[in-house]
Amino acid sequence: MSIRAELKYKIMKDYGAPVLMAFQNVRRRKPRPTPAAFGSPLDSNQRLKEILSRHYFLSRYAPGVKKVAWVTSGAPVELLRAFDFYTIYPENHSALVGAKKQGADYCGIAEGDGFSQDLCSYARIDLGHMLSGKTPAGKLPKPDLLFCSNNICQTVLYWYKAIAHELDIPLIHFDAPFVTTEQTEADINYMAQQLQDMIPILERVSGRVFYLNIFEEILERSMETSKTWGAILDAMKAQPAPMTIFDAFGHLAPIVSLRGLPVAQDYYHILMDEINTRVTQGIGAISDERYRLIWDNIAIWYKVRFLATFFAERKMNFVTATYTNAWAETTGYLDVKDPWRSMAKTYGQIILNNNLKHRLDLMKGMIKTYAVDGMVMHSTRSCKPYSVGQFDLRKAITADLDLPAVILDADIADERVWSEQQIQTRLEAFCETLEGSKYG
Amino acid sequence: MLRFSKHEITINEIIKNMNIPDRSEYLKGLAQTGQKIMGVLPALYPRELLWAFDIHAAEIWDPPGEILHANAHLQTTICPVVKKSLEFILKEPQTINAGYLFPHTCDSLQNLGTQVKDLIGVSLPIYTFYNPKGRFNNTTIKYYQDILINFQSILEASHGPLEPEKLKAACVLSHKIDTYLMVIQQARMTDHLSLSNHEYFTLMRAQEYLLPQDYLSLLEQVNILEKPAEFSRARLMVSGILPPLPEILVFLDELGVSIVADDLLAVSRRIPKFAMDPPGSPLDYLTDRFFVLPPCSTRGGDLDERVHYLSNRLKESKAHGLLFDMVKFCEPELFDHRLLVKTFRERKTPVLTLETELEDHISGQDKTRIEAFTERLFEIVST
Incomplete structure (x- = not known):
């Protein structure tokens, strides 16, 4: 670690970042007028922006001070935090690129270099970034380490292998066996042992020693943060719901990419307070919530605003989603007294690593608990584990619960896949069915 | 007897001449005798354990026929291996009577297993088998043994207790088959095998449905030449999931190109790297066998290791070029493909990539591309 780099990092952290935030606040564009269909936006949005901007801004000064790791969203990052890695989440970055409607550009760079257009767009955007250095976040540091887990998909392993080869850096892979019926003792022991096997490698790469007590503190914080996030999502049961799931897609960022850090823990307390106030005062995210919907699969990042407005104008609010729930669902398994095995249970059983019966039961439960009237499923080309099985899930849910449902064929971040006319027609038909089913 | 086909003959005739029974008739005949038959999806599974329970593994990779009903269950962007497998399962064929096994190969097959079991529902039991991913170490080895023991227990619950002697015998049989396959592969690489491209892959793929004893008998009949054949043909190595379409294999034969080595998931990636x-101990044998298989995208293996393995194969077989026959939407292969193509192009190895949706026929465009590629190979032969 160079003293100069450390000093620079400290200055940027203590002075640079706050100045930047203040400057951003001053020159902040006049906010777009909120369509009448929406209630007032959450105050926490501003804090969220600050946190994420600060995170990306500081990452530029991390090299030489902290080792940088690129991490997948489902990986047990708490272990890396114990070694003080600066973590960057390529999925989060790809979603950001997608939201800025720049996905096709980045994908094109990867495709031009030989990656197939049939691959996951998060991966193509990230590889496009890696090959070109382009990013809407200013600049991202190159990683010293890659850390992935196939608990969200096998794709991340192939994707990170490609980066590891290109950049000639180590890759740590956490192999999470798919849960076909239930986790076996062998599965749990295997995952627990893998985590412990990682320690010497992480010590070598980070140059730091592992302390169990520090790790336990991080785990405790992570657990508490996930529980708070779960409580925020729970608050959406209120009618009207205090925020939309499209808001939640944004507020998800800290639990995904800053999990285990005090900043994420503090942030969710702020958001929880605001949400609770809204619930108490009966403030809804949309002006007149008459229909409540569930969203399945990852967001269509380049069309979040379009979809939010489309539904809000029809008095429809998304109050729950399998996607946002994924970072709260298995937190209950975490146990600081039994860190390794409890992490195996927590990270091994998340929705995308679990069988479709589990998903069906989970979705049915959410539909009942959140008083849902209709379901929108995003069938995304990029995510096979999320999308394979959706046709039969819809069939089972509509048959059992007599719930109107629609499937949108799109992509998470590659806007070239979006077919506005076709989707609009489908959505109109869905809304008609929904209105007919609820109010005859 | 096996013999080289000098004249244009139909694919069925080739199979007939090799004394390899037709898949569907063979399995029907077996089922009528009361043989337990399990449909097994791609790719890696402990076949010896099934054999020890007197269960015959009939592998399902690319069943013939149009995809109709599967389209109601799967999106258009799902690979044809998965779709064709589901189409086959939905027909509830009489030949499969002991259930289906879904080894963990990729995201799509992983989900298809639970989709069939938990949502679609079929009358037969569904089994799964997890193959560890990534780089392997002692933790992985221990876990793989646990998976084997667990799978044994699951089979015992339906098929009664395992007789240890049967498992031992199954391992011996498996070892003999592997040994023959390695010899045949070597003979192919060194021109000691007089089989056309199509005959060679028909022989290699017969293991997907023949009883192991029958397959072993077939392998025993293969004529390995004492001296290498005079060889003026262009030499090609092929990589991908399945061998190219029969029509492509025959077309390559007509053009004077022999596939002398392969890196196919359905073929060489399931044969141990070394004897x-x-x-x-059966448990040790099964474990060792899994870990000595060639590097494979579906196991998430190291890319350098795969490049190194392919380079060696190319060198050993003296192949003049490399054909990547990619199954559409196959993520594991598509990720590795870019680096492999780059690496071999940099080394001046002619490379051709075809994309297949497992159609029955080769397109005119692909035919032209193959011809152009072949010309490049012959330029190398002539120098």
Whole structure:
């Protein structure tokens, strides 16, 4: 670690970042007028922006001070935090690129270099970034380490292998066996042992020693943060719901990419307070919530605003989603007294690593608990584990619960896949069915 | 007897001449005798354990026929291996009577297993088998043994207790088959095998449905030449999931191109990299066998290791070029493909990539591309 780099990092952290935030606040564009269909936006949005901007801004000064790791969203990052890695989440970055409607550009760079257009767009955007250095976040540091887990998909392993080869850096892979019926003792022991096997490698790469007590503190914080996030999502049961799931897609960022850090823990307390106030005062995210919907699969990042407005104008609010729930669902398994095995249970059983019966039961439960009237499923080309099985899930849910449902064929971040006319027609038909089913 | 086909003959005739029974008739005949038959999806599974329970593994990779009903269950962007497998399962064929096994190969097959079991529902039991991913170490080895023991227990619950002697015998049989396959592969690489491209892959793929004893008998009949054949043909190595379409294989034969080596998931990636000792403890044997298989995208293996393995194969087989026959939407292969193509192009190895949706026929465009590629190969032969 160079003293100069450390000093620079400290200055940027203590002075640079706050100045930047203040400057951003001053020159902040006049906010777009909120369509009448929406209630007032959450105050926490501003804090969220600050946190994420600060995170990306500081990452530029991390090299030489902290080792940088690129991490997948489902990986047990708490272990890396114990070694003080600066973590960057390529999925989060790809979603950001997608939201800025720049996905096709980045994908094109990867495709031009030989990656197939049939691959996951998060991966193509990230590889496009890696090959070109382009990013809407200013600049991202190159990683010293890659850390992935196939608990969200096998794709991340192939994707990170490609980066590891290109950049000639180590890759740590956490192999999470798919849960076909239930986790076996062998599965749990295997995952627990893998985590412990990682320690010497992480010590070598980070140059730091592992302390169990520090790790336990991080785990405790992570657990508490996930529980708070779960409580925020729970608050959406209120009618009207205090925020939309499209808001939640944004507020998800800290639990995904800053999990285990005090900043994420503090942030969710702020958001929880605001949400609770809204619930108490009966403030809804949309002006007149008459229909409540569930969203399945990852967001269509380049069309979040379009979809939010489309539904809000029809008095429809998304109050729950399998996607946002994924970072709260298995937190209950975490146990600081039994860190390794409890992490195996927590990270091994998340929705995308679990069988479709589990998903069906989970979705049915959410539909009942959140008083849902209709379901929108995003069938995304990029995510096979999320999308394979959706046709039969819809069939089972509509048959059992007599719930109107629609499937949108799109992509998470590659806007070239979006077919506005076709989707609009489908959505109109869905809304008609929904209105007919609820109010005859 | 096996013989080289000098004249244009139909694919069925080739199979007939090799004394390899037709898949569907063979399995029907077996089922009528009361043989337990399990449909097994791609790719890696402990076949020896099934054999020890007197269960015959009939592998399902690319069943013929149009995809109709599967389209109601799967999106258009799902690979044809998965779709064709589901189409086959939905027909509830009489030949499969002991259930289906879904080894963990990729995201799509992983989900298809639970989709069939938990949502679609079929009358037969569904089994799964997890193959560890990534780089392997002692933790992985221990876990793989646990998976084997667990799978054994699951089979015992339906098929009664395992007789240890049967498992031992199954391992011995498996070892013999592997040994023959390695010899045949070597003979192919060194021109000691007089089989056309199509005959060679028909022989290699017959293991997907023949009883192991029958397959072993077939392998025993293969004529390995004492001296290498005079060889003026262009030499090609092929990589991908399945061998190219029969029509492509025949077309390559017509053009004077021989596939002398492969890196196919359905073929060479399931044959150990090197000769193994005869089985001692079955558990150790099965474990060792899994870990000595060639590097494979579906196991998430190291890319350098795969490049190194392919380079060696190319060198050993003296192949003049490399054909990547990519199954559409196959993520594991598509990720590795870019680096492999780059690496071999940099080394001046002619490379051709075809994309297949497992159609029955080769397109005119692909035919032209193959012809152009072949010309490049012959330029190398002539120098």
